[in-house]
Amino acid sequence: GQQLNQSPQSMFIQEGEDVSMNCTSSSIFNTWLWYKQDPGEGPVLLIALYKAGELTSNGRLTAQFGITRKDSFLNISASIPSDVGIYFCAGFSTGNQFYFGTGTSLTVIP
Amino acid sequence: DTGVSQNPRHKITKRGQNVTFRCDPISEHNRLYWYRQTLGQGPEFLTYFQNEAQLEKSRLLSDRFSAERPKGSFSTLEIQRTEQGDSAMYLCASSPKQGPADTQYFGPGTRLTVL
Numbered sequence: 001g002q003q004l005n006q007s008p009q010s011m012f013i014q015e016g017e018d019v020s021m022n023c024t025s026s027s028i029f030n031t032w033l034w035y036k037q038d039p040g041e042g043p044v045l046l047i048a049l050y051k052a053g054e055l056t057s058n059g060r061l062t063a064q065f066g067i068t069r070k071d072s073f074l075n076i077s078a079s080i081p082s083d084v085g086i087y088f089c090a091g092f093s094t095g096n097q098f099y100f101g102t103g104t105s106l107t108v109i110p
Numbered sequence: 111d112t113g114v115s116q117n118p119r120h121k122i123t124k125r126g127q128n129v130t131f132r133c134d135p136i137s138e139h140n141r142l143y144w145y146r147q148t149l150g151q152g153p154e155f156l157t158y159f160q161n162e163a164q165l166e167k168s169r170l171l172s173d174r175f176s177a178e179r180p181k182g183s184f185s186t187l188e189i190q191r192t193e194q195g196d197s198a199m200y201l202c203a204s205s206p207k208q209g210p211a212d213t214q215y216f217g218p219g220t221r222l223t224v225l
Binding site for chain 2: 004033035040041042043044045048088090098099100101102103
């Protein structure tokens with residue numbers, strides 16, 4: 001199935017640093033979502049974006065829906081050890097199907 | 111706990127056996143989705159229900175896979191004649207009747223290992 005391209009694939013950062021990751025697609029999406037997944041668990045919804053250009057925050061997390069509707073980014077400010085995990089973007093297209101990104105693995109070094 | 115629940119959490123089976131997984135969505139969520147996730151990849155869409163009607167099926171869902179949601183509440187995913195390539199995490203998600211249809215809440219998943 002189709003998957004969205006996420007970058008970077010992995011990140012190793014110091015506690016307190018800011019993090020930025022993005023997601024691109026060759027197709028237009030109507031919705032962008034960002035999820036965090038811990039090992040052995042299902043993804044947990046972080047932020048949902050419904051309109052091109054929309055910028056939404058959830059605590060230390062900020063995400064934007066790209067103007068072209070083909071990309072999105074997620075920023076995490078002042079990272080903490082519990083931010084460790086795999087972050088997935090997901091795009092919702094017509095036809096009620098979700099396409100997930102390839103994931104960004106985040107490691108926070110205390 | 112009022113989140114999405116899935117049972118069993120882990121299943122080990124021999125090749126050729128049939129397995130069935132259950133998903134209980136968040137109460138009153140009328141949309142239910144099944145995904146498959148292999149190691150190092152994002153979830154891949156398998157199928158989608160609105161109430162009891164199965165509205166979408168991915169090409170990934172071969173003839174050996176069948177999903178049901180008989181009363182529009184819980185759902186089951188059955189895999190017949192399992193193959194080693196079926197080993198994966200099977201995730202269920204639900205989304206609410208009101209509000210954006212695409213805000214999906216995931217369960218913890220069922221990890222299937224086919225020996």
